[in-house]
Amino acid sequence: MTKRYLVRTFGCQMNEHDSERLAGLLEADGYAPTTEVEDADVVVLNTCCIRENADNKLYGTLGHLKSVKDRHPGMEIVVAGCLAQKDQEVVAERAPYVDVVLGTHNVHRAVELLHEHQRTGRPVLEILSETVAEDHELFPSALPVVRESGHSAWVTIQIGCDNSCAFCIVPAVRGSEISRPFGDVVAEVERAAADGVTQVTLLGQNVNSFGRDLTLRLRGDDATTGTATAVDPAFLAGPAWVADGARRPRPLFADLLRSVGDVPGIRRVRYTSPHPKDLRPETIAAMADVPAVCEHLHLPLQSGSDRILAAMHRGYTADRYLERLAAARAGIDDLAVTTDIIVGFPGETDADFEATLQVAAEARYDNAFTFVYSPRPGTEAAGLADAAVPHDVAADRMARLRTVVEHSSRQDHEARVGRVEEVLVEGPSRRDPQRLTGRTRHNRLVHFAADEPMRAGTYATVLVTGASTTNLVGDPVEVLAGPAHRTRIPVSAG
Numbered sequence: 001m002t003k004r005y006l007v008r009t010f011g012c013q014m015n016e017h018d019s020e021r022l023a024g025l026l027e028a029d030g031y032a033p034t035t036e037v038e039d040a041d042v043v044v045l046n047t048c049c050i051r052e053n054a055d056n057k058l059y060g061t062l063g064h065l066k067s068v069k070d071r072h073p074g075m076e077i078v079v080a081g082c083l084a085q086k087d088q089e090v091v092a093e094r095a096p097y098v099d100v101v102l103g104t105h106n107v108h109r110a111v112e113l114l115h116e117h118q119r120t121g122r123p124v125l126e127i128l129s130e131t132v133a134e135d136h137e138l139f140p141s142a143l144p145v146v147r148e149s150g151h152s153a154w155v156t157i158q159i160g161c162d163n164s165c166a167f168c169i170v171p172a173v174r175g176s177e178i179s180r181p182f183g184d185v186v187a188e189v190e191r192a193a194a195d196g197v198t199q200v201t202l203l204g205q206n207v208n209s210f211g212r213d214l215t216l217r218l219r220g221d222d223a224t225t226g227t228a229t230a231v232d233p234a235f236l237a238g239p240a241w242v243a244d245g246a247r248r249p250r251p252l253f254a255d256l257l258r259s260v261g262d263v264p265g266i267r268r269v270r271y272t273s274p275h276p277k278d279l280r281p282e283t284i285a286a287m288a289d290v291p292a293v294c295e296h297l298h299l300p301l302q303s304g305s306d307r308i309l310a311a312m313h314r315g316y317t318a319d320r321y322l323e324r325l326a327a328a329r330a331g332i333d334d335l336a337v338t339t340d341i342i343v344g345f346p347g348e349t350d351a352d353f354e355a356t357l358q359v360a361a362e363a364r365y366d367n368a369f370t371f372v373y374s375p376r377p378g379t380e381a382a383g384l385a386d387a388a389v390p391h392d393v394a395a396d397r398m399a400r401l402r403t404v405v406e407h408s409s410r411q412d413h414e415a416r417v418g419r420v421e422e423v424l425v426e427g428p429s430r431r432d433p434q435r436l437t438g439r440t441r442h443n444r445l446v447h448f449a450a451d452e453p454m455r456a457g458t459y460a461t462v463l464v465t466g467a468s469t470t471n472l473v474g475d476p477v478e479v480l481a482g483p484a485h486r487t488r489i490p491v492s493a494g
């Protein structure tokens with residue numbers, strides 16, 4: 001009988017994309033998907049540790065899974081991802097019924113480790129301290145993948161992070177920054193487009209530093225061999241880097257945006273996240289010039305206080321951030337801006353927080369992911385416990401910040417009423433299946449009447465008739481293009 005698997009994802013898009021790869025590896029090994037834990041022979045939890053509640057969620061879920069496993073003794077539990085990378089053997093100590101633990105540098109080994117467990121009957125732990133695999137294994141997009149959606153694809157352009165934001169655990173669990181070869185990214189997008197994908201989201205922790213290491217690699221090859229590199233420089237660093245004329249010190253993220261945006265069949269290009277300190281004029285120009293690149297910029301602020309920004313090691317001041325944002329708004333017509341903000345970083349005073357409110361109001365965010373600071377053991381800020389902001393103060397600041405953000409969200413959304421927007425249909429609305437849900441180029445959620453059936457992946461225009469802080473509502477105008485992908489037919493039990 002066909003064995004079944006279920007992957008549950010916690011955390012960010014990197015993890016969601018790793019989960020697609022875990023699913024791809026399991027399906028290549030003969031497993032079929034299920035959505036019910038009770039039916040699963042293998043349950044993979046792909047974990048996050050960005051904040052403490054992410055930790056708690058995992059151990060809560062594991063507790064629940066134990067009771068399922070007690071009823072289905074053959075079931076195997078795999079813990080993967082950032083929290084496994086951080087906690088290592090602690091996972092087995094806290095949850096001894098877990099069968100396989102793997103980290104962020106060896107996702108490609110998931111099935112082998114599962115087989116090892118099946119062979120030996122013993123728990124398997126494999127955590128690597130850094131990535132040792134070849135390029136094709138290193139980048140999640142390069143392995144077999146079961147995409148969650150037929151029309152949209154995540155494409156990893158960079159793994160790891162070389163920044164050292166004082167609050168952040170990501171560099172510790174994802175390792176140092178490695179850019180994917182330019183030609184590999186473009187080839188991946190071309191393959192996705194050939195499968196009918198029309199929207200791609202380029203993924204990296206700091207996409208604007210894409211390419212820095214690629215030219216170092218070219219120079220390193222030159223230095224060791226004394227000749228031209230064995231790798232085609234255009235493949236590694238992109239056509240703009242090797243073009244006649246002045247060579248850039250390194251390929252730019254902007255070059256990649258242009259090349260990806262030119263791939264036939266790709267109607268929308270998104271990316272996340274650029275670091276404000278590295279947001280270059282070239283990126284803004286590419287966003288303005290390339291029709292496929294959506295007019296949406298996610299620019300994490302974290303704090304509006306220069307003192308706190310310095311303590312966080314963010315590398316910009318509030319004024320610098322606002323200048324870059326103004327340049328982006330001036331360069332890109334009708335730009336929507338979203339952000340991430342942390343409240344209650346150690347030592348944050350009322351005046352610091354007021355500065356954050358001020359910047360948030362000035363930035364006119366369309367939406368913001370707001371977080372109460374959560375100390376992560378091993379990060380620099382975790383050593384600042386003496387300066388911790390009391391929880392009730394942080395909660396109060398969060399509520400005030402939400403008011404400011406929601407004010408600009410509502411204004412931005414209301415300004416769309418009466419306009420016709422292009423919407424990429426995602427499917428029936430969860431709350432009201434009679435309606436359809438989709439996203440505008442600004443990434444705003446739109447619910448609209450389903451006069452005619454539209455499959456996920458359809459592009460349609462919608463007249464916006466109403467707005468709230470969270471979404472737009474509207475009426476369909478016309479279908480622009482049907483979905484280009486084939487619908488996946490679920491495999492039934494064998």
Ligand code: SAH
Nearest residue numbers: 167168205273300340341342371372373374
């Ligand atoms: N590389 C991305 C951020 C990835 S983490 C970037 O630099 O934009 C996503 C968000 O989680 C961060 O932007 C930050 O706002 C939040 N975050 C990270 N560590 C946190 C912590 N210890 N406590 C609270 N929020 C945190």
Ligand code: SF4
Nearest residue numbers: 161163165168170205
């Ligand atoms: Fe974390 Fe900063 Fe790197 Fe983003 S840029 S992943 S916040 S260290």
Ligand code: F3S
Nearest residue numbers: 011012048049050082
């Ligand atoms: Fe979480 Fe890891 Fe992403 S810690 S936010 S899943 S990089």
